[in-house]
Amino acid sequence: MNNLCTDIGYQSVNKFGEQLCGDRVEIIDQSDENHVVVLADGLGSGVKANILSTLTSKIISTMMANGMSLENCVETIAATLPICEMRKVAYSTFTIVRTIDNREAEIIQYDNPQLILLRDGKNYDYPKTAMEIGGKTIYKSKIELHENDFMVFTSDGAIWAGIGSAMNFGWERDQIIEFLEKMYNPEFTAKTMSALLLDECCRLYGGKPGDDTTVCTVKIRERRSVNLMLGPPRDPKDVNKMMSLFFAKEGKHIVCGGTTSTLAGEFLGKPVETLLDYIDPEVPPIAKIEGVDLVTEGVITLSRVLEQAKGYRDADAIYAEWNVKEDGASLISRLLVDEATDINFFVGRAINPAHQNPNLPITFNIKMHLVEELSELLKTIGKRVKVSYF
Amino acid sequence: MKVTVCIGSSCHLKGSRQVVERLQTLVAENNLKEQVELSGKFCMGNCQNGVCVTVDDALFSVSPDTVDDFFKTNILAAL
Numbered sequence: 001m002n003n004l005c006t007d008i009g010y011q012s013v014n015k016f017g018e019q020l021c022g023d024r025v026e027i028i029d030q031s032d033e034n035h036v037v038v039l040a041d042g043l044g045s046g047v048k049a050n051i052l053s054t055l056t057s058k059i060i061s062t063m064m065a066n067g068m069s070l071e072n073c074v075e076t077i078a079a080t081l082p083i084c085e086m087r088k089v090a091y092s093t094f095t096i097v098r099t100i101d102n103r104e105a106e107i108i109q110y111d112n113p114q115l116i117l118l119r120d121g122k123n124y125d126y127p128k129t130a131m132e133i134g135g136k137t138i139y140k141s142k143i144e145l146h147e148n149d150f151m152v153f154t155s156d157g158a159i160w161a162g163i164g165s166a167m168n169f170g171w172e173r174d175q176i177i178e179f180l181e182k183m184y185n186p187e188f189t190a191k192t193m194s195a196l197l198l199d200e201c202c203r204l205y206g207g208k209p210g211d212d213t214t215v216c217t218v219k220i221r222e223r224r225s226v227n228l229m230l231g232p233p234r235d236p237k238d239v240n241k242m243m244s245l246f247f248a249k250e251g252k253h254i255v256c257g258g259t260t261s262t263l264a265g266e267f268l269g270k271p272v273e274t275l276l277d278y279i280d281p282e283v284p285p286i287a288k289i290e291g292v293d294l295v296t297e298g299v300i301t302l303s304r305v306l307e308q309a310k311g312y313r314d315a316d317a318i319y320a321e322w323n324v325k326e327d328g329a330s331l332i333s334r335l336l337v338d339e340a341t342d343i344n345f346f347v348g349r350a351i352n353p354a355h356q357n358p359n360l361p362i363t364f365n366i367k368m369h370l371v372e373e374l375s376e377l378l379k380t381i382g383k384r385v386k387v388s389y390f
Numbered sequence: 391m392k393v394t395v396c397i398g399s400s401c402h403l404k405g406s407r408q409v410v411e412r413l414q415t416l417v418a419e420n421n422l423k424e425q426v427e428l429s430g431k432f433c434m435g436n437c438q439n440g441v442c443v444t445v446d447d448a449l450f451s452v453s454p455d456t457v458d459d460f461f462k463t464n465i466l467a468a469l
Contacts, residue, residue, distance in 0.1 A: 258398040258433025274397060274411055274430035284402045285430060299399050333427060352437075 004102035005223050005341050006035050006148060007382060009191025011315055012200050015045045022049025023155040023214035026057035028065040033101045036064045039216050041112060041155035043091040047282035052081060054184050056092040064098060066162055070108060073346040074133045088152035095153045098219050098245055107141040114179055115153040119146060122186040123177045148186045148347040149220045150193055157213030162204030171204060189338055192216040197317055225251030227339035231367060232259050232389035242390045243267040246346045254332060257298030265289050296328035299367055304329035305375050312337050313381050336378060345387040391426050393469065394444045398433030401440035408454035409441050416461045437466060
């Protein structure tokens with residue numbers, strides 16, 4: 001057990017005019033420390049490619065996760081894949097990255113563009129061994145991983161980007177490396193890194209990708225906890241218990257809600273200073289309490305956080321507004337989505353008597369629902385989430 | 391004089407921002423920045439009557455429509 005974790009994020013675009021993607025990424029988490037990621041690119045495009053890549057990635061990831069040897073996996077695929085009528089071959093290229101203890105990676109590459117490893121923001125040349133399995137040349141590497149290593153791998157759609165239009169021969173590995181080195185920021189999540197490169201490919205394609213294009217990034221990062229408290233406990237006697245547990249947690253602390261922040265201020269013996277800056281007219285201003293990293297209003301701010309996190313999951317926009325804005329909701333989103341790997345919610349179930357009024361749109365149920373939805377969503381983007389109720 | 395506007399959830403929905411911005415403008419227009427300290431506070435526990443505003447310790451209920459009158463009667467007149 002170490003203080004590292006693996007952050008995996010990928011994104012695809014379909015060949016222009018196609019409804020199905022012929023690339024497929026399959027991720028298997030064997031535990032928090034071991035992961036298998038397979039990126040398969042099926043021959044051709046559309047349905048056929050989609051089936052080939054789905055079969056390939058599913059078979060490899062399942063077999064690898066169960067400890068089967070690489071030879072076995074590749075032979076199984078060769079024997080299973082349907083043969084293309086037109087081309088008389090069964091074919092899907094793939095890249096497998098298997099991380100062990102977040103410290104070591106086994107990389108297996110078959111015919112996809114070579115994986116790029118960025119270490120400290122610079123391209124790192126890792127050793128490769130070629131081997132022959134069932135008539136296919138497969139490259140295998142075993143490398144030790146460091147914190148903030150980014151392994152970026154793509155389907156061949158990425159290197160053909162811009163061919164014939166923006167460039168003569170598409171952009172090559174060296175140019176992709178140059179691009180990644182230039183864009184590099186150790187704070188990027190794996191998903192952001194993938195989205196950045198994919199976006200550039202789409203740009204080179206002039207918005208009409210000539211092939212399915214997928215970018216997948218595996219990042220090794222430090223575990224970081226963020227704790228968020230919302231609402232006072234149901235039983236007022238539990239205030240001290242809730243506060244002590246909350247502030248005893250390692251990592252950053254966010255306090256949401258008016259009453260809650262007053263209680264936190266009392267517990268810490270510090271005043272709550274509310275600011276009056278409306279950075280976003282929709283989001284109430286934030287406050288400051290010495291010893292708390294961020295103090296915001298509750299339900300309205302968190303509803304906005306939920307929207308922003310949904311945007312991140314669906315990748316509507318890479319440079320979303322919340323990446324740079326300083327309002328309460330954007331600040332929370334950056335902490336939860338970008339910075340945290342482990343999130344602890346402390347949810348108080350007190351019913352605010354002032355809110356139980358038919359004229360007010362905030363009810364107890366909305367608050368509880370909001371927390372549930374947000375924690376589920378954060379889990380789907382790879383966060384370890386724990387919710388405690390008081 | 392200290393004027394505090396509630397910016398808690400329900401007062402926010404009832405228009406705290408408009409009240410805050412209008413008060414900021416009025417205070418500036420009347421050159422009262424030295425005399426009137428504007429501040430915010432999360433929930434004053436009186437949500438039904440929002441937007442809650444206190445002038446020193448007296449509690450008032452203000453809405454974006456009544457903020458100008460409120461300023462005249464309770465701030466300007468009281469100075």
